[in-house]
Amino acid sequence: MNTQHSNNQPAPPPVFQFNQDASFDFRSVLVKYLRHWPWILAFTALGLIIAFLVNRYSTPVWSVESTVLVKDESAGPGLDLFENTGLVKANNNIENEIGILKSYSLAEEAVSQLNLNVQAYSEGLLGPLRTYGGQTMLVEVDWKHPQMVGGMFKAIKTSANTFMLEIENDRFQVFNPADAFYKTLVQTLDFEEKEFKFGQWVEGNNYKFKVNDLSSEEKEKFYFQLQDTPSLAKRYKEDLSVSPINKEASILSLKLETPVRRLGEDYLNKLMEVYLQRELNEKNRTSDNTVNFIENQLSGITDSLTFFEDRLEQYRTQNKVFNLSEEGTQIFQRMQELETEKSQTEINLNYYQTLLNYLDNNANQDLVVPSVVGISDPMLNSLVLNLGELQAEKVRLAANYSDQTPIIREVTNKITNTKSALRENVSSAIRNTQSLVGEIKGNIYQIEKQINTLPETERRLLGIQRKFNINENIYVYLLQKRAEAEITRASNAPKNTVLDMAKAGSLPVAPKSKVNYLLGLLLGLFIPVGFIYIRDFFNVNIEDVKELEKLSKVPVVAKVGRAKYGENTPVLNKPKSPVTESFRSLRADMTYLSPNKSKMVILFTSTISGEGKTFCSVNTASAFALTGKKTLLMGLDLRKPKISEDFGLSNDKGVSTCLSSDRSWREMVKNSGSENLDVLLSGPIPPNPAEILLQDKFQEIMAEIKEEYDVVVLDCPPVGLVSETKELFRFADISMFVFRQQFSRRDSVELLNELSEKGGVKKLYGLLNDIHINHHGYNYGYGYGYGYHDDVEQPWWKRIFQRS
Secondary structure (H helix, E strand, O other), X not given: OOOOOOOOOOOOOOOEOOOOOOOOOHHHHHHHHHOOHHHHHHHHXXXXXXXXXXXXXXXXXXXXXXXEEOOOOOOOOOOHHHHOOOOOOOOOOHHHHHHHHOOHHHHHHHHHHHOOOEEEEEEOOOOEEEEOOOOOEEEEEOOOOOEEEOOEEEEEEOOOOEEEEEEEEOOOEEEOHHHOOOEEEOOOOOOOOEEEEOOOEEEEOOEEEEEEEOOOOOOOEEEEEEOOHHHHHHHHHXXXXXXXXXXXXXXXXXXXXXXXXXXXXXXXXXXXXXXHHHHHHHHHHHHHHXXXXXXXXXXXXXXXXXXXXXXXXXXXXXXXXXXXXXXXXXXXXXXXXHHHHHHHHHHHHHHHHHHHHHXXXXXXXXXXXXXXXXXXXXXXHHHHHHHHHHHHHHHHHHOOOOOOOHHHHHHHHHHHHHHHHHHHHHHHHHHHHHHHHHHHHHHHHHHHHHHOOOOHHHHHHHHHHHHHHHHHHHHHHHHHHHHHHHHHHHHOOOOOEEEEEEEEOOOOOEOOHHHHHHHHHHHHHHHHHHHHHHHHHHOOEOOOHHHHHHHOOOOEEEEEEOOOOOOOOHHHHOOOOHHHHHHHHHHHHHHHHOOOOOOEEEEEEEOOOOOOHHHHHHHHHHHHHOOOOOEEEEEOOOOOOOHHHHHOOOOOOOHHHHHOOOOOHHHHXXXXXXXXXXXXXXXXXXXXXXXXXXXXXXXXXXXXHHHHOOEEEEEXXXXXXXXXXXXXXXXXXXXXXXXXXXXXXXXXXXHHHHHHHHOOOOOEEEEEEEEOOOOOOOOOOOOOOOOOOOXXXXXXXXXXXXXX
């Protein structure tokens, strides 16, 4: 305790008064944690080292990104008529395109085209490292045969023609192509590590592959894994992230995180290629169906055209008739016009019948509607084209969604409504076309009457010529339509566009170096600080003076430091130690606290044994004796006496002796070996220590002692364990209740508060013993020219500099 007194006017000693409203002391909390700075520094350094190792040896993960523009196109010229009714949808749904891009089927096709089933690795410092391209060996796999996938093989080139094949990682599963989505764990490896020839099939019950050499170096090591397409497709599907660049845009951003940059770029580019090709294939279905429809018509017309061409040539040759008369020519031209019109109308009627049969027979099937052939009705064209787009959209969505999902059900409802509207339109068109065919047939009948008036030879020639020309016109018409359909197919292009090809970032996204260092720093700080906090949270002992002040309802007047030299009388033997100075400060405080400055009786007690009351009693008495005051140290702890050990005296006689006999207390007093300090030991342990101190004789002895000695220090038993101490308080001018840092329990302060509240104890004060110097912010300030530094242990860094 750093107490200074004026030589002119004594000032009252500082008293640490209990204050329940004391504000939070941030400094004391900070100092409490900083006292453990070596541990905090060590854990912080360890956290940063771990972060460095993670950043150094973790496999870098790169983010590969590309963008796709999703265009919104109308399905046909009449589509806008149905938008308000909800039958059709003019624009592609962005969410649908996201679902398609993240579909398993798209990922499976991309993986299959890239041949990613064999994953190559090279030898790294901490194990095999994934590589892509530039392999030293090529592995061919027979995927129609069961394969061991997931584990890792190691091939070591032993000569120009041979290699040793070993198992590097045995976590294999068996992939069976008969059930591609179900794999079984390998219980026992049916594989023998041995030497094989390059190009030789390595075959067993659960594997079949061969390794080809691409390197000229011997002892070359090559690691590889076999991965089945379903597992790879599922993994890439889950790793792919697709999202709009913002809420208003129709541009999608595709992101994939991968440890191999070029592999990620190739996969994303292939995925977008497959995506656009699938869209183009769906568009080409319409043109393909148109061409197929025309081809079916041409197959019948070609035979008829050939037949009538031969017949016409034969008739002209046999009858020497090559040209028609002027009247016959006019009739032929009119008949040819009607027959051509009738043929075209019947083709349209045939298409209507085909379309109606499709609607009636395939109402619940996901088939592509045949394309329109020569139909000029814009409403019908719009409905047919829109139905085709809806069917194609459902096929694409079905790859990623089940039939019961809301998005599939919505498209199905639109298909049903569009089919219903189309069925009504087609039925009406069939009726109108049938009526038109009947009208044309009537006109043809009138022309046929005129033909009957012609000569027989010319009439027969006209009939053959008419049938030939009809088939020829139909043939030319169908060829023209087929050419138009093929031109349309050739001009088809995906409506969506790749804006940016896949490109990896310049820096990896993992490991995040700065984040890892920050986490390492925080963990390095949190672990020791958290441990200290938890330890303090569950700690029930008094940690410092400020805590004692908050708990105590009486003043805390003294702090006694820890003695580090293994003896209990530092005041006598270590006069320059900080502990000795703390007792000097306590001596000064008691001088002002005592009502009688010339004589005083000081009582020391505690809650339990081991808190240092005897240590404080001995050294307080020694401190007064050094000032020239005649001092007596009395040992009143009759159950567990210790004073005799501190002074090297025999406890053969003392207080218990004079109280249990007629001998005088003066005969019991022993010299401590120090000037002005006498010791009255407790004496042999009596059978009734509590009752013996309650005798009237003890009161008489105390009165005599107070007359002969200036200072009397009573070392009493712990008040929390025995009852006689409470009877001894009345003899004391000052009563000191001793607590020990990190030893005394917090709830033991309640006993001190109880004594204070009940009254009857004069000048009751608290004292904290065994305080760790320089811990918790306690420092007596020695070493500044006063010479009190013999017992102060210097920090290690100061000792190092002193040596140097």
